[in-house]
Amino acid sequence: MNDGRERLRIAVQKSGRLSEASLDLLRRAGLAFRASRDKLFLYGENLPVDVLLVRDDDIPGLLVEGSCELGMVGRNVLDEQRLAGDTATTPTRLLDLGFGGCRLAIAVPDGSAIDVPRDLGGLRIATSYPALLADWLRTQGIEAEVVLLTGSVEIAPRLGKAHAICDLVSSGATLAANQLHEIATVMHSQAVLASSPRPRSAAATQMLERLVARIAGALSGAGARLLMLQAPRAALPAITRLLPSREAPSVLGLDGRPDDVAMQALCNASLDWQHLEELKRLGARGVMVLNVERMLA
Ligand SMILES: Nc1ncnc2c1ncn2[C@@H]1O[C@H](COP(=O)(O)OP(=O)(O)OP(=O)(O)O)[C@@H](O)[C@H]1O
Ligand SMILES: O=P(O)(O)OC[C@H]1O[C@H](OP(=O)(O)OP(=O)(O)O)[C@H](O)[C@@H]1O
Ligand SMILES: [Mg+2]
Structure with a gap:
């Protein structure tokens, strides 16, 4: 195992939209945990698997460097970091997890003259997902300026920072509350299970395959x-x-x-x-x- 570790590590979001469902899925896969005092680390009591509680943005990087063998993260975050291309190797997507469903969408202010994607040419679009947006603009043949904002993207048009936004949407309530409406979908996303691209020992591989099979089993039982x-x-x-x-x-x-x-x-x-x-x-x-x-x- 990496760094001589005897135990497998799985990274999940510490506190946010994916946290509860990720831990619940691990429990349904048969893992029992004991929380460490700082609550950043859950010790697996019945299997040699520990859970690391981190910001979701850190999960792809932890997998690439091999600090964790597995991670549960939104496909949007995984694909953004892959397209941003900071590293030569990228995590492998193993399973769709069926929660955290949302879409990355382009939205514009109600009453705006922007109706279809090609109207975005020459305009500014605010987003926290610059690589996914740039990739989509390229495939659409649109030249627009990407403005990076790390949060509260919906407010950008009102501040005059951008003509449109590219952000995550599920119910659409946040867009409606900010007098914005969707004109295009960049990608559909949900939480995924991903693995580290780093080589691992035969014992670690065996444990990983066992855990992945159990997670797949818990998922296929869901709703049946x-x-x-x-x-x-x-x-x-x-x-x-x-x-x-x-x-x-x-x-x-x-x-x-x-x-x-x-x-x-x-x-x-x-x-x-x-x-x-x-x-x-x-x-x-x-x-x-x-x-x-x-x-x-
Ligand atoms: N409105 C939504 N409905 C469903 N899933 C969503 C929604 N918004 C985001 N998600 C999914 O949940 C993931 C985590 O969202 P969350 O808002 O908790 O992240 P965050 O604020 O970046 O948290 P962190 O503090 O871990 O960085 C997103 O990357 C996306 O995959
Ligand atoms: O379509 P809706 O159901 O309204 O969801 C969309 C909102 O959800 C996400 O933010 P979140 O609420 O997770 O807060 P955050 O921006 O602090 O991460 C996203 O960034 C949108 O703002
Ligand atoms: Mg985050």
């Missing part, structure tokens, strides 16, 4: 439902057609009841009361729905 029921054998085709199942259901015979079967189906989160009512109409009995906590392929 296990449906169990008994039904007339003749109703099986209609039941199978009805279900939002992820794979073919398992069907078992029942002792002394040749016309009936027991069935088990892994369904996605869209399985609802309407499905259950329909199942009952088709003759299903003893219908049970269980939330799936984790899965291992």
Whole structure:
């Protein structure tokens, strides 16, 4: 392991939009932690894995230098640092984590004459993501000036610092509150699991692969439902057609009841009361729905 360390390190955001969901996912992957006194470091009690609590902007750099083997960070932050090209090697994106969903968008003041991206030619755009914005402008063939602001980007047009902004949006409430509206999407983003490009020992690689498989398992279990029921054998085709199942259901015979079967189906989160009512109409009995906590392929 790097620097002779015996334990794997995973970096997550200390305090912000990704913090809670990142730690929750690690818990669902089976990690139990003990907090250090300064709360910047969580000691993994049941696996040789420790959690580093840092600013999200620092995570790509920590991975590149090998201070951490894994990190959970917004794709926007990862791609910005890759495009900014400070280092020859870049972290590897392993998994999309399904939280922290947002988009990097171009927005302009309500009532502005800027309607479409090409209207931005020759104007100033404020952003905290200069490399992503410059890359997008290049692909659109637009020459505009990029103005770097590290926060409160939405205020730039009112201050006369820029004609437009390029910032993260999810609900759109911040844009609306600042009398701005979107005219283009630069990228869609969500939190991702990324790994260090540094070489690591065979033992570290094995531990990393184990943890990544567990995280993937916790993710694929999320929202999944296990449906169990008994039904007339003749109703099986209609039941199978009805279900939002992820794979073919398992069907078992029942002792002394040749016309009936027991069935088990892994369904996605869209399985609802309407499905259950329909199942009952088709003759299903003893219908049970269980939330799936984790899965291992
Ligand atoms: N409005 C949003 N909705 C959903 N996800 C978002 C939103 N804004 C940002 N994110 C995602 O969450 C990440 C972290 O956002 P946050 O605002 O907590 O970061 P920060 O202020 O840079 O925090 P830090 O102090 O760690 O630097 C963003 O990089 C992005 O991937
Ligand atoms: O579309 P909305 O749902 O309104 O979200 C957009 C806002 O969320 C982010 O900031 P955040 O609230 O995380 O604060 P920050 O700028 O201090 O990071 C982003 O920078 C926008 O300002
Ligand atoms: Mg940050």
